Amino acid sequence: MKPLLYKITGVWGNHEGSMLLWVAILALFGGLVAAFGNNLPLSLRAHVLAVQAWVAGAFYLFILVTSNPFLRIASPPIEGRDLNPVLQDIGLAVHPPMLYLGYVGFSISFSFAIAALMEGRIDAAWARWVRPWTLVAWIFLTLGIAMGSYWAYYELGWGGWWFWDPVENASLMPWLAGTALLHSAVVMEKRNALKVWTILLSILTFSLSLLGTFLVRSGVITSVHAFATDPTRGVFILLILCLFIGGSLALFAGRATSLKQGGLFAPISREGALVLNNLLLTVACAVVLFGTLYPLAMEMLADFKMSVGAPFYNLTFAPLFALLLLAVPFGPMLAWKRGDLLGVTQRLLAAGVAGLVVVAIVWAWVRGGSALAPLAIGLGVFVIAGAVTDIVERTGLVRLPFASALHRARGLPRSAWGTAFAHAGLGVALIGIVCETTWNSEHIATMKQNDVAHVAGYDLKLDGLFQRQGPNYREMIAEFNVSRDGKSLTVMTPSKRSFTTRGSSTTEAALLTRGASQLYVSLGDATAEGAIAVRIYHKPLVLLIWWGPVLMAFGGVLSLSDRRLRVGAPKPARAKQRLQPAE
Amino acid sequence: MRRMMAAFVALLLLALPAAHAVQPDEIMSDPAKESRARELSRELRCMVCQNQSIDDSDAPLARDLRLLVRERIAAGDSNSQVLDFLVARYGDFVLLKPRFERQNLLLWMLGPVLLLGGGLALWLQIRRRSGSGADVPPPPLTADEKTRLAALMSDDSKPS
Amino acid sequence: MTLWFVFALMTVAAIFAVLWPLGRSSGAQDQGSEVAVYKDQLAEVERDLAAGLIPAPEAEAARVEISRRLLAAAASEPAMAPKSNLKWRRAAAVLALAGLPLVAVAVYMPLGSPKLQDFPLAQRERGSGMAQSLENLVVQVEQHLEKNPTDGRGWNVLAPVLERLGRFDDAVRAYRNSLTYNGESAERRSDLGEAMSAAAGGVVTAEAKAEFERAHALNADDPKANYFLGLAAEQDGRKDDAANIWHALLAKAPADAPWRVLVQSSLARVGGGGAMPALSDETIAATKDMAEGDRNAMVRGMVDRLATRLKQNGDDVEGWLRLVRAYLVMGERDKAMGASADARQAVASDAERLRQLNEGLKTLGVGG
Incomplete structure (x- = not known):
């Protein structure tokens, strides 16, 4: 059932x-x-x-x-159609x-x-x-x-x-x-x-x-x-x-034509930054839309079959987002109407330095290789540090005594915190994406019992293969003993389920989370001699990819709880009375 | 004809158990060549799947294509020669990254053109408009406005 | 009756949802206004200024801007205030009271089917017709086997039924399981091979041939294995080998074996008619033609049955693929294309099935 x-x-x-x-x-x-x-x-x-x-x-x-x-099915299956x-x-x-x-x-x-x-x-x-x-x-x-x-x-x-x-x-x-x-x-x-x-x-x-x-x-x-x-x-x-x-x-x-022009602003200003944000997001959206519909249009209009896939989007989408991320820390710090780019740059100096230091460290650590990955990580750090800087500036944490900074932090609108969290989430996700795609190591092999695979410093020993009967499937489980530097960590059990009467099978990957990184093991087909095809990945910092959006959503929730958004609703009469003496 | 059909069907039946993306027996002995093969695999579409590269796909056809790519690499083809070979055989459909050619010009240029064009237009418009008043603070409230404002602000109990 | 009662309740709820707000006087309703928003914006500027978040000139400019918006809003507000109109409210109430049920009935009558009887599980299991009960029986056995896949006897029973129902791929799987749990036997091996050939539209595939060879190795006299090995030889173009195999088969066959006729006609087809000395050349030719015709008719009958079944129940992707494959084998490309179009239509509502179908069709070379 x-x-x-x-x-x-x-x-x-x-x-x-x-x-x-x-x-x-x-x-x-x-x-x-x-x-x-x-x-x-x-x-x-x-x-x-x-x-x-x-x-x-x-x-x-x-x-x-x-x-x-x-709609009624003419002859309904006895126990449903199964999922x-x-x-x-x-x-x-x-x-x-x-x-x-x-x-x-x-x-x-x-x-x-x-x-x-x-x-x-x-x-x-x-x-x-x-x-x-x-x-x-x-x-x-x-x-x-x-x-x-x-x-x-x-x-x-x-x-x-x-x-x-x-x-x-x-x-x-x-x-x-x-x-x-x-x-x-x-x-x-x-x-x-x-x-x-x-x-x-x-x-x-x-x-x-x-x-x-x-x-x-x-x-x-x-x-x-x-x-x-x-x-x-x-x-x-x-x-x-x-x-x-x-x-x-x-x-x-x-x-639209009858709408009156609104407030004026200089190109370098908070409004200007938000316009830039809109420009980049809209172009990114247009690129995705175009990439999705272009093959359909070509097939229908020109009878030309083509594909638009990941490599295209990576090449066109990534630069747009890089530009956007570069601008993100500046936006919230610019003043309305006319901003002072130089002043903001000075205030973001610490964040920029943090980013550059990370670039240098990562670059030295991986010893050369693609310069793109360290740069992208530095960008992520810059975005996060920028969000922190914004909050620090607003609360005056550095300039003012701690007590008054705390007071100001409490008075800070929740939407300001929301902005900071959401922007930091972008940086976090970027770091995750770059780490996963650049330093993802994989090991594909046919393993027999007691074979050991070495992946990213981990040793995975195949202890054995077991069969098990599930409620509506048979399962082949591989048991891997995972160790690092000779110390046994845990046992991972990826499996492969075959649904007998359906004749289909699913792969259940085993995941081992270490910090934000994950070890990922999935099984392929078994050979006649009792060996099995195994795919092991080490995905460094992969979880950041999803922590980022969660952080962004959290920022959204904070912003949603901002009291400004509730304004306009008439307050209950009693609350109003209590408020009046304060005026 | 029949024999061929039978072989085809046999292939179909053999392929039924779910295979997995890259198989251990496909991997080339030379790591440099293998990594080139992987790189190319990611740019090639598994034609019977929905938007999967042959590097990711389980389908038997993807496996055949992966082996084909490795064969060509082993034979000493350059990356672009391998791609040319596959396009000649299967058409542009096989490329996940469309080539920079006449019929795809629109696709490739859309992003940059929109970005530059839109950016330029916005910059000019904002500058033109802001020249007329972004720096000038709005004229202060007149006395009349001030009294009306004061009346409004004190009138908090107004059932709006 | 319950049905109508529930409907009535739902209609009343819907009408009430419209009438209730109409009944309340509009003056008492809560509502916001732009004035409130701008007042709050002014307060916010004061707060930010007091907290030192914005410099004084900027705050002053913002204050002036917001004040102007506030004044404008306050001036236009009375004009915008909606006036309650008794006539319209009455009209809305009447529309809700009369119109809602009328529209609901007008939509339900052509679309709904209130007269259909309940169809509870117990009744369904008893089944209505013969075909229904057979299908349900199969479903029951399949479910039993899903939970107890090691029940060899069950697979043994299920496999031939599946084959008769035209679900050849499932039959192949069932025969395989039967082999696994009942153990080797020549009969089961050749049954498996037969199902495989049937799945391949009558072609003895290399895989099926391997099964027959195994069956032959287990029992050299197994008639089914011998017959199909002969067929394989014929399809390979080795007519003499086929004739030899079939001759040997006939020699050992009991006189009353029901399959004698089939083997004899096959033999006639490959020109090994020497076993039937009394026939003239003309008759042999006639038999040959007729046999070919018979065989074709048989295959065609199978294909037609499959097509009819799919027309009634188009969910079976594998069935569609088999049908297309069969048409292709018979060299009827037009019909194959037609069938693939029908198949797409039948499963179009289910993205997953459609994907499977398209994948399969592409592999067969009719996709795109």
């Missing part, structure tokens, strides 16, 4: 069920706005809910007409709801944008109202992407964690656009500037979510021909896509 958890998660293991989850989350967000949106003016709230209802209506219709989840063994995993239980909470959460910023366009009133207050909703969606999307990546890492058996697969790109694009939106909304809230752009970004972010749903759900990615053979669903989503993107862009075009 399948555990109860997988009976529930099995619901979104297929198309109809996942669309059901999609609309359920859409309804949930609408409900949340209705329940917690009492800091919004009534007319804005009404418009937001109306737009949200239109989106929901379109998707209810989609489900009813093309993918009814309650693919690879998907029977806690990661899959949590990953799709998280991702969908992110995807669909951006529908709220979309509804806000449309509502604002309909009312024709777009100003700084709007940016503050939309911020918590955007943040919630962004936090879930960040966690959802990270979780999916970790799931692929430990379940698929060769230790890859990001494949630039169209399905992954579909979730990355709204993330990039959503991150840009978060930043541009800050400018709008503070300076009443970038209004047109922020509204456009809200529309684009949700459009990319819809596009992602279309790409994944219509099967157009698997094969253009597969799409052509059963186009009903794809065409329906495409219609929804055109309706909402087209409609909102038309509304936008009609209203």
